[in-house]
Amino acid sequence: MDRSPLAPDRFPDLPPVAGVRVAVARARYKAWERADLTLAVFAGGAAVAGLTTRSKCPSPEVEHCRRALAAGGTARALVVNAGNANAFTGVAGEAAVRMLTGAVAAELGCAPDQVFAASTGVIGVPLPQDKARAGLEGAFAKLRVGSDATWEHAAGAIGTTDTFPKGVGRTLEIDGRAYSIVGIAKGSGMIAPDMATMLAFVFTDAPVAAPALQAMLTRAADVSFHAITVDGDTSTSDTLLAFATGAAGGAELGEHRAFAAALTEVCRELALQIVRDGEGAQKLIEVRVTGAEDDRAAKRIAMSIANSPLVKTAIAGEDANWGRVVMAVGKAGEAADRDRLSIRFGGVEVAARGMVVPGYDEAPVAAHLKGRDVLVEVDLDLGDGRATVWTCDLTHGYISINADYRS
């Protein structure tokens, strides 16, 4: 698979995160020559927070993470498998998760619910326990001799159909102490082709207790991972976890404004990288809705636009088809007044007060749509509600990836 035309030039330089050790190994879940098991160990423990898929048919890994999050908010390790999602595999899948988390717990001398797990890949095939065990042993062996795995290695090892590894880092200083936040992710959206579950993991050495971390992560997700869509499909395995080791020292931060801002930046940048790797994506589309009844209504209207196949194909065709935007606003089910609506492409007003603007000049709009980054703005002129979401265009590439190949 060619690297997405929307990919960044290169993987960023990411800072180390004190208290986190990472190793990657070859479990050989598929017949490929690459690392596909990632292990992160927090020797001194880490506060943990997380969000999992809203799917009613989650994978056993997701069910395990939900239980483990509820159990106490402390993590000693994270293990991620790529190539096999272990989803919809009945009791065999559950047994594999018990084995996996139990084996890590035994090695570290901790409880299994302090070990977090995520798997992504083919649905319907139980995670092979022998391969998982061999991979784990390889990863632990590397940690014992001092793993040389970088964040880029880890970002690559959790990927499946991704065309580039996804990572983001931020450093910040609070009360004279330096803290790092690093995130890695994989996936092509909030979405689920067989091998494109969204997984995202954030690590920090800042001292944040689990409840505060959960509160800040939930707010960050609302404007990042929950504000992106590739095709509106939701995986059985989507998982976002944040780990705070506190190893950089200092007093417990609580819900700290600067930390929350940096965490939100990391999440948003990771989310945008996921959209930039959307299947078949040729353009990154930002949809900004203002003037809705409230923020919730604005988000629903923005998502209706971002998920509309007709809007997405129009943008793929570089067509400033504002009629389709009107359609998507109308079908969202939220309050809208056709005769107050205005629409901009690339900052240029196209339609206002219920009809095309007088003397509409398509030239600057057409030029904007030829670029890689497309901005669609809708103002409803009804209230103060606003939301921004991101998606990609819908192209022949999406069809080729999902229809022309047999899973």
Next chain:
Amino acid sequence: MDRSPLAPDRFPDLPPVAGVRVAVARARYKAWERADLTLAVFAGGAAVAGLTTRSKCPSPEVEHCRRALAAGGTARALVVNAGNANAFTGVAGEAAVRMLTGAVAAELGCAPDQVFAASTGVIGVPLPQDKARAGLEGAFAKLRVGSDATWEHAAGAIGTTDTFPKGVGRTLEIDGRAYSIVGIAKGSGMIAPDMATMLAFVFTDAPVAAPALQAMLTRAADVSFHAITVDGDTSTSDTLLAFATGAAGGAELGEHRAFAAALTEVCRELALQIVRDGEGAQKLIEVRVTGAEDDRAAKRIAMSIANSPLVKTAIAGEDANWGRVVMAVGKAGEAADRDRLSIRFGGVEVAARGMVVPGYDEAPVAAHLKGRDVLVEVDLDLGDGRATVWTCDLTHGYISINADYRS
């Protein structure tokens, strides 16, 4: 545009409907050599019932029809424009509808709210009043000399990007009297590419008062037009109207079981023809959900499957990808228990009780998926809720129609 591979061999033989006269004319809304204005006149009046788009940004025609339906339930005429949707055209569009319905009302000597109107085609350009007026004059001139327009002519004249004209007829006998029901439709779904609004009109000579007609039509729509999807997009102009002239005589039928059954058949067959003309459709997909908590939950799950781009591309690729069906069940938001779920393709059980069936033989499923008609069945094993919906696959054709061309 090539005729859809899912189209019926030919337009059916449709019966006359007493009390309905039809003419088609060339308003020349676009630069094409075809009739694009359709006029149906009910000299003796007709009871009328209808449903319009749920879009919050409806066309002025839709707003007019809603007012006219509320006004009294009597129709003297229907006028349909193809090539210009008149949607999102502000006061100019509203003025065009007033002119159009007023002109017909003046000719027939009735109130404007006894004249129903629908338009389909390009969004954002006000319906040109001069063309509409010339078209109307042509249609009335034909009616005066005895129009020779057939149902097939009318079905053709209301079409836009349709690749075949859509019509269905039924005759039934009640208390020794023969009645006809005829329906015509256009569109590629409940959906709105610039020119694929769904319009459907049903005519009968049976004596049915408006309230009974509305009740039967609403129930029929639930299992027909509201049970289909091509891409989940909803037009600003979708309109379904039913007219009952009563010209075949007999006593008022009320909510009559046999009549309702025939009306439902006509609606379902029209709806299926619309899916068969879905943009780029190569396969007609029937999704049957059973065992849901209730019928409403079943419908939502069925629509989640039918609208999933990943399910639709998998079927386009003739891939029995039941993992994507699980994903679509999970994201629907309705109660589901992964470990009670079973899935069939073409009647063959693929997955049961949360995992693939033992000894799963893909050969008969693969053979089924190679055909034009695909059946996907999901049983949730939770309750008695059931629903059936229809869609088509998502192919390169859809992208080509909607992205590769400039509107």
